[in-house]
Amino acid sequence: MKSIPLLIDFDGVIRLGSKPAPDAAEFFDFIKKEKIPAFVISNSTLKTSEEIKEFFASYNIQFDIPAMTASEITLKYVVDNYKKVKVYCTEHIKKLFNEFIVDENPQAVIVGDLGDKWSYNILNEIFREVYAGADFITMQKNKFWKPDGKTLCLDAGSFISAIEYATSKEALLIGKPSTIYFKTALKMLGAENSPFLMLGDDIETDIIGAQKAGGKGILIYTGKTIYPLDKNSDVMPDYEVRNLTETIKLLSSL
Numbered sequence: 001m002k003s004i005p006l007l008i009d010f011d012g013v014i015r016l017g018s019k020p021a022p023d024a025a026e027f028f029d030f031i032k033k034e035k036i037p038a039f040v041i042s043n044s045t046l047k048t049s050e051e052i053k054e055f056f057a058s059y060n061i062q063f064d065i066p067a068m069t070a071s072e073i074t075l076k077y078v079v080d081n082y083k084k085v086k087v088y089c090t091e092h093i094k095k096l097f098n099e100f101i102v103d104e105n106p107q108a109v110i111v112g113d114l115g116d117k118w119s120y121n122i123l124n125e126i127f128r129e130v131y132a133g134a135d136f137i138t139m140q141k142n143k144f145w146k147p148d149g150k151t152l153c154l155d156a157g158s159f160i161s162a163i164e165y166a167t168s169k170e171a172l173l174i175g176k177p178s179t180i181y182f183k184t185a186l187k188m189l190g191a192e193n194s195p196f197l198m199l200g201d202d203i204e205t206d207i208i209g210a211q212k213a214g215g216k217g218i219l220i221y222t223g224k225t226i227y228p229l230d231k232n233s234d235v236m237p238d239y240e241v242r243n244l245t246e247t248i249k250l251l252s253s254l
Contacts (some may be wrong), residue, residue, distance in 0.1 A: 005189050005196040006031070006254070007182065007210070008065070010042035010052060011199035014244070017149020021222060025061045027244040028155020032064060038249070040067035041234065043140040043175045043205060045089050045112030045156070046137045048072060048096075057078045066188065070139040070175030071096060073184055077137070077174050082107045088126060089108060108135035111163075111171070113156045118218055125169075140175035142205060146224055176202075177209025199247060201225050202240060207237045222245065 008014060014024050018126065021027070024050035032037050049067035056063035071093045078085055084102040087094050089112030094101070097110065114122065130136045131146065139237075141157035144251045160171050175181055186192050196215040200206020201223025210217045221227040241247045 004036075005186060005191045005194055006036050006038040006251070007185055007196060007198045007215070008038060008040045009176075009198075009200035009202070009206050009223075010040055010047075010067070010069075011042060011145065012149075013042070013220055015055065016222055018135070019059055020056060020059050021244050023244040023248075024056070026067065027248060028056075028061065028063060030248045030251070032062075034098035034137050034251075035197045037189050039189050040065050040120075041176065041181055041185045042067065042069045043142055044069045045071045045074075045093055045139040045175075046115070048093075049199065050140070052177060068185060070181070073181055074110060074112070074137065074139045074174045076184075077180075078108070078110065082135075085110050085137075086129060087112070087124060087135070089118075090115065102113070108137050110137045110139065111156065111160060112139040117168075118159055120227075123162060127163055127166050130163060130169055135240050136163065136167070136169055136171040138171040138173050138175075140205075141171070142202070144224070152224070176205040177212065178201060179209075179213045182210060182215065197251075203229070203233070208235050209237075217249065220244070220252065 047069055052067045053063055055062050064173050075096050078100055084106050085100045085108045086106040087097045087110045109126055139158045143157045144152050144156035145155045166171055198206055198210030198215050199218045201220050203225055205215030207219050216238035218239040220241050222243055241250055
């Protein structure tokens with residue numbers, strides 16, 4: 001197991017609602033003790049990797065794993081490809097893109113999460129820019145999530161799909177399940193083109209995404225996916241666990 005990189009989702013896996021998973025500290029200790037090359041890749045467009053570290057520190061949990069969020073990898077993509085963009089996400093994350101933001105004639109429109117700020121007017125703004133020719137980039141395309149750890153809510157993907165339908169233009173996805181995200185994390189671990197494991201709670205973004213990128217998926221039932229998984233599903237995870245304690249047992253057996 002030590003030679004196999006482990007990619008880890010954030011929400012629904014190591015953070016449940018507004019708190020760390022009950023067995024998160026034990027899980028992190030196991031990773032450190034076994035010297036497992038690990039990387040947290042989160043589709044969050046509400047936080048940065050530094051905030052993930054601060055989150056665990058606020059609970060006195062040692063978190064030594066490198067992390068990256070969908071907003072950060074999207075910024076990297078913008079730096080490499082554009083000079084002028086419009087960005088639709090929370091003001092906190094939008095500041096990351098300040099040096100590239102323009103009011104008119106953007107080369108690309110970047111969309112992240114707006115929480116409860118989504119509106120008909122904002123959807124029309126994005127639609128008009130993309131319809132006029134701007135590239136369409138989305139940080140993530142999750143269908144739904146549980147912001148409080150309990151209640152399902154529409155995520156950015158639902159609104160992205162509406163724009164795609166109206167413009168007949170598919171958005172370039174940077175976050176999971178885009179292979180771009182998985183490969184970038186593995187490269188940063190020094191494990192490019194290596195077999196890997198992905199621990200996540202989303203069958204589409206985490207499990208299918210990892211499998212398409214050449215890895216194996218560990219589906220954990222602490223987040224959005226309800227146990228048991230439909231056995232008639234077209235795609236099945238390589239492994240299934242109920243919590244991080246079971247994950248430790250699984251990783252120890254591989």
